[in-house]
Amino acid sequence: MSDIITISVDAMGGDNGAKVVLHGASLLLSDHKNVQFLFHGRQEILEPLLEEYPKLKPVSKLIHAEKVIEMHEKPARALRQGRGKSSMWSALQAVKDGEAQVALSGGNTGALMAMATFCLRPMENISRPAIAAIWPSMRADIVVLDVGATVGGDARQLVDFTILGSALARALFDLDEPTVGLLNVGVEEVKGLEQVKEAAAMLAQAKDAGFAYHGFVEGDDIGKGTVDVVVTEGFTGNIALKTAEGTARQVGSYLRNALKADILSMIGAFFASKALRALKNKMDPRTNNGGVFLGLNGIVIKSHGGTDEIGLKSALELAYEMAQDNLLEKINDGVQKFSISQQEQKTKEENLSE
Amino acid sequence: MSDIITISVDAMGGDNGAKVVLHGASLLLSDHKNVQFLFHGRQEILEPLLEEYPKLKPVSKLIHAEKVIEMHEKPARALRQGRGKSSMWSALQAVKDGEAQVALSGGNTGALMAMATFCLRPMENISRPAIAAIWPSMRADIVVLDVGATVGGDARQLVDFTILGSALARALFDLDEPTVGLLNVGVEEVKGLEQVKEAAAMLAQAKDAGFAYHGFVEGDDIGKGTVDVVVTEGFTGNIALKTAEGTARQVGSYLRNALKADILSMIGAFFASKALRALKNKMDPRTNNGGVFLGLNGIVIKSHGGTDEIGLKSALELAYEMAQDNLLEKINDGVQKFSISQQEQKTKEENLSE
Numbered sequence: 001m002s003d004i005i006t007i008s009v010d011a012m013g014g015d016n017g018a019k020v021v022l023h024g025a026s027l028l029l030s031d032h033k034n035v036q037f038l039f040h041g042r043q044e045i046l047e048p049l050l051e052e053y054p055k056l057k058p059v060s061k062l063i064h065a066e067k068v069i070e071m072h073e074k075p076a077r078a079l080r081q082g083r084g085k086s087s088m089w090s091a092l093q094a095v096k097d098g099e100a101q102v103a104l105s106g107g108n109t110g111a112l113m114a115m116a117t118f119c120l121r122p123m124e125n126i127s128r129p130a131i132a133a134i135w136p137s138m139r140a141d142i143v144v145l146d147v148g149a150t151v152g153g154d155a156r157q158l159v160d161f162t163i164l165g166s167a168l169a170r171a172l173f174d175l176d177e178p179t180v181g182l183l184n185v186g187v188e189e190v191k192g193l194e195q196v197k198e199a200a201a202m203l204a205q206a207k208d209a210g211f212a213y214h215g216f217v218e219g220d221d222i223g224k225g226t227v228d229v230v231v232t233e234g235f236t237g238n239i240a241l242k243t244a245e246g247t248a249r250q251v252g253s254y255l256r257n258a259l260k261a262d263i264l265s266m267i268g269a270f271f272a273s274k275a276l277r278a279l280k281n282k283m284d285p286r287t288n289n290g291g292v293f294l295g296l297n298g299i300v301i302k303s304h305g306g307t308d309e310i311g312l313k314s315a316l317e318l319a320y321e322m323a324q325d326n327l328l329e330k331i332n333d334g335v336q337k338f339s340i341s342q343q344e345q346k347t348k349e350e351n352l353s354e
Numbered sequence: 355m356s357d358i359i360t361i362s363v364d365a366m367g368g369d370n371g372a373k374v375v376l377h378g379a380s381l382l383l384s385d386h387k388n389v390q391f392l393f394h395g396r397q398e399i400l401e402p403l404l405e406e407y408p409k410l411k412p413v414s415k416l417i418h419a420e421k422v423i424e425m426h427e428k429p430a431r432a433l434r435q436g437r438g439k440s441s442m443w444s445a446l447q448a449v450k451d452g453e454a455q456v457a458l459s460g461g462n463t464g465a466l467m468a469m470a471t472f473c474l475r476p477m478e479n480i481s482r483p484a485i486a487a488i489w490p491s492m493r494a495d496i497v498v499l500d501v502g503a504t505v506g507g508d509a510r511q512l513v514d515f516t517i518l519g520s521a522l523a524r525a526l527f528d529l530d531e532p533t534v535g536l537l538n539v540g541v542e543e544v545k546g547l548e549q550v551k552e553a554a555a556m557l558a559q560a561k562d563a564g565f566a567y568h569g570f571v572e573g574d575d576i577g578k579g580t581v582d583v584v585v586t587e588g589f590t591g592n593i594a595l596k597t598a599e600g601t602a603r604q605v606g607s608y609l610r611n612a613l614k615a616d617i618l619s620m621i622g623a624f625f626a627s628k629a630l631r632a633l634k635n636k637m638d639p640r641t642n643n644g645g646v647f648l649g650l651n652g653i654v655i656k657s658h659g660g661t662d663e664i665g666l667k668s669a670l671e672l673a674y675e676m677a678q679d680n681l682l683e684k685i686n687d688g689v690q691k692f693s694i695s696q697q698e699q700k701t702k703e704e705n706l707s708e
Contacts, residue, residue: 136604137604138603138604138607148539151539151547152547183593185502185505185588185589185592185593193505193506193589218592218593218596219592219593219594219595219596219597219598219599219600220596220597220599220600220603221600222597222600222601223597223600223601223603223604224600224603224604232593234539235539235547235590236589236590236593238539238572238573239537239539239572239573239586239590239593239594240573240593240594240597241573242572242573242574243573243574243576243577243594243597243598243601244573244597244598244600244601245573245574246573246574246575246576246577246578246598247576247577247597247598247601247602247605248601248605249492249574249577249578250490250491250492250577250578251601251602251605251606252605253492254633254636255609255633258626258629258630258632258633258636259626259629261628261629261632262628262629264625264626264628264629265625265626265628265629267622267625267626268621268622268623268624268625268626268627268629268630269622269626269629270622271618271619271621271622271625272612272613272618272619272621272622272623272626273622274615274616274618274619275612275613275615275616275618275619275622275623276612276622278612278615279608279609279612282608282612
């Protein structure tokens with residue numbers, strides 16, 4: 001049997017309360033036997049709830065935390081008031097203390113990022129953390145980052161995101177050298193922001209750094225799955241993610257309306273109901289729930305605040321995989337590989353100029 | 355009968371040649387009688403082609419231009435080499451000279467923007483031009499700008515884009531005060547880029563300026579149609595546009611595959627074929643072909659380079675509407691209204707501080 005994976009869960013985060021969290025955890029447990037949980041939150045709520053999941057109880061430990069971070073609390077205030085005392089902080093602290101391999105919360109994203117950065121600290125040689133999304137494409141799932149941790153960002157940050165995102169792709173998709181594209185407004189070298197061009201120049205020189213730099217990609221390359229990892233700063237990445245979600249919902253609504261337009265269409269929809277259900281499942285945002293916080297000394301998964309037990313289970317599954325695949329180690333490898341690649345490049349240039 | 359609308363067309367722009375252009379124009383002519391065309395390009399190609407469209411010929415004038423701007427030519431080079439001599443320049447010149455109300459090209463976007471800016475010049479009080487997309491939403495068509503003219507941009511530019519975009523929405527959708535949202539990564543006031551926050555502060559003060567400022571919107575508000583006009587800078591706007599196009603194609607491909615999965619689904623697809631055809635038409639990118647260049651002393655429509663006669667006809671239809679609705683006048687009104695609104699605001703503040 002494989003090693004035990006311990007997931008530290010903020011049981012109070014999310015819009016739908018602790019029940020959804022425990023229910024989601026019980027679903028994960030039915031798929032994986034080598035998992036245990038630390039649930040952080042108010043003892044008086046969690047204790048009676050846990051009684052409802054007799055299989056979950058023996059592999060769970062409750063850790064009391066008085067405070068719950070509100071969904072719309074400002075990050076700085078949440079950090080000031082929730083440090084030490086909140087379920088969110090407590091969940092992160094367990095990862096810092098080595099009691100769990102990964103933390104998960106469905107709470108306020110900004111507060112979670114602020115607390116995670118403060119509690120776990122950025123990794124050496126990584127300037128700022130990023131949130132990575134696992135994005136379904138026509139070819140296969142791909143990684144897109146940053147989808148909202150940092151707004152703006154220079155070339156060095158885009159290079160950091162490349163190292164982080166390619167490590168995630170190596171861990172998740174079992175690839176040796178994932179392909180990486182920099183999101184830009186055109187494939188021609190002339191276009192785009194200065195920092196994107198600068199990052200491109202830096203990435204083009206990297207050799208044996210754990211990724212293969214593909215070049216610039218455009219927005220439609222995400223859905224096509226042109227590369228395994230799409231790198232951009234958090235403002236654009238967040239807007240791309242939400243625009244895609246909005247478009248998928250829009251097309252889904254067009255389809256539903258079209259199939260209700262007349263009796264023949266309704267008959268057709270009846271016959272094709274299995275196919276339409278498969279499509280619905282494929283487009284179900286719950287099956288791709290979970291943003292991965294990268295660049296900190298510890299892995300944190302952000303689950304969507306409004307999800308149900310199915311969505312929560314997906315996010316826990318992602319947390320489980322991250323721990324199972326030793327993501328943190330792969331990132332550390334990636335950081336080293338890249339700095340070695342840069343060192344070699346520099347030595348080569350020095351030799352050439354002698 | 356209404357006034358004659360003259361559309362100046364770069365007949366050599368686009369990947370599919372002059373035939374698609376003339377065919378598209380003949381389709382527009384069958385819908386509108388008060389339209390005439392100036393076709394710019396190589397006489398030896400256009401003259402024999404025009405013979406194939408006997409109804410189009412009497413309302414068309416050919417203007418010979420020797421040079422054709424290549425699709426991948428760099429804008430600066432295109433401007434240097436194509437000024438005066440190219441079909442693209444010639445099409446713009448006709449608008450500048452007042453011989454046509456609107457110009458259209460399916461050529462190289464960067465070159466067209468560079469030439470249009472040089473030939474028509476930015477409007478007074480507008481710092482830089484923008485490209486607006488007409489974007490279908492679940493509620494109604496909306497305007498999204500900038501989708502690629504300017505990369506980066508300060509608060510003043512976002513305010514300019516608001517004036518331009520809301521004038522376009524007034525002209526196109528026949529609204530008195532279109533609602534405007536600034537694209538951001540969160541609806542809370544704390545988030546986002548500095549220039550977006552600054553623009554928000556400026557827009558919140560505007561009164562009777564020809565638009566109603568709604569506040570921040572997120573990526574998924576585009577598909578929902580939360581506001582009539584979504585304002586952002588060109589890097590993010592272009593990526594949002596292409597990401598949405600990619601997602602729509604992706605969902606379409608999922609649907610096609612799902613309906614081919616088994617015999618029942620295929621039967622269902624057969625019965626629902628009318629509905630599915632309606633959906634396909636709704637999602638057809640050709641029906642929303644055409645970016646509108648705003649902020650110059652003349653209206654220019656960019657048609658997609660790879661489109662066919664149906665797509666070209668849509669772009670010409672857009673050009674026709676822009677001219678018919680006096681877009682340029684509405685923009686000038688908007689610029690004035692906003693500066694009066696700012697003036698009044700200033701006077702009010704001065705009175706208060708006395």
